[in-house]
Amino acid sequence: xxxxxxxxxxxxxxxxxxxxxxxxxDMDHENMFWYRQDPGLGLRLIYFSYDVKMKEKGxxxxxxxxxxxxxxxxxxxxxxxxxxxxxxYLCASRPGEGTQYFGPGTRLLVL
Amino acid sequence: xxxxxxxxxxxxxxxGDSAVIKCTYSDSASNYFxxxxxxxxxxxxxxxxxxxxxxxKKDQRIAxxxxxxxxxxxxxxxxxxPEDSAVYFCAASKANQGGKLIFGQGTELSVKP
Numbered sequence: 304x305x306x307x308x309x310x311x312x313x314x315x316x317x318x319x320x321x322x323x324x325x326x327x328x329d330m331d332h333e334n335m336f337w338y339r340q341d342p343g344l345g346l347r348l349i350y351f352s353y354d355v356k357m358k359e360k361g362x363x364x365x366x367x368x369x370x371x372x373x374x375x376x377x378x379x380x381x382x383x384x385x386x387x388x389x390x391x392y393l394c395a396s397r398p399g400e401g402t403q404y405f406g407p408g409t410r411l412l413v414l
Numbered sequence: 415x416x417x418x419x420x421x422x423x424x425x426x427x428x429x430g431d432s433a434v435i436k437c438t439y440s441d442s443a444s445n446y447f448x449x450x451x452x453x454x455x456x457x458x459x460x461x462x463x464x465x466x467x468x469x470x471k472k473d474q475r476i477a478x479x480x481x482x483x484x485x486x487x488x489x490x491x492x493x494x495x496p497e498d499s500a501v502y503f504c505a506a507s508k509a510n511q512g513g514k515l516i517f518g519q520g521t522e523l524s525v526k527p
Binding site (some may be wrong): 333334338344345346348351352353359361393397398399402403404405406407409 | 446448450456457458459460467479505507509512513514515517519520
């Protein structure tokens with residue numbers, strides 16, 4: 304059974320803080336993704352990675368960076384959190400062109 | 415750029431009725447079309463998918479149809495039940511793109527008992 308886990312379900316941070324969101328998958332998937340989900344805006348792709356140390360910008364990369372040092376782990380970094388980054392963050396992984404699996408999500412509140 | 419349009423944004427049906435959600439895609443090279451269901455407070459989960467070499471796929475009460483010429487695909491849910499209430503997302507992807515899925519905006523389906 305595929306498992307995608309995220310380090311926190313809920314997170315509260317202050318404006319200007321550096322924030323790390325971690326995602327781990329246990330199925331050796333090549334591709335990993337970070338989305339943010341806001342009411343009425345669907346799933347918006349922030350960054351994705353198709354291999355270790357490789358990364359590609361998605362639709363809304365501004366204000367974010369990512370790191371993929373190991374195949375199973377994909378980190379999303381908010382260098383200086385702002386209130387407009389308050390959102391639900393969903394990680395996902397996908398084996399090649401197979402089924403994509405989502406993590407449980409991290410609800411981030413930036414005060 | 416690549417785009418997936420999904421309609422309607424909200425859909426309300428009576429229990430037992432059918433529900434249809436439609437998506438159109440812009441990139442004719444797209445070859446994989448999954449549908450995800452997201453219940454309130456939960457993660458999106460795959461409910462059915464179809465590849466471009468197939469025109470229709472069915473799994474119990476849900477079915478997906480694909481019209482490659484018109485570049486649109488649809489989700490059909492028959493005999494709807496209250497537990498079908500959720501947000502549904504369609505998506506499309508093509509080969510050699512790092513596995514990236516292009517998602518539609520989502521449809522909030524409400525099934526009234």
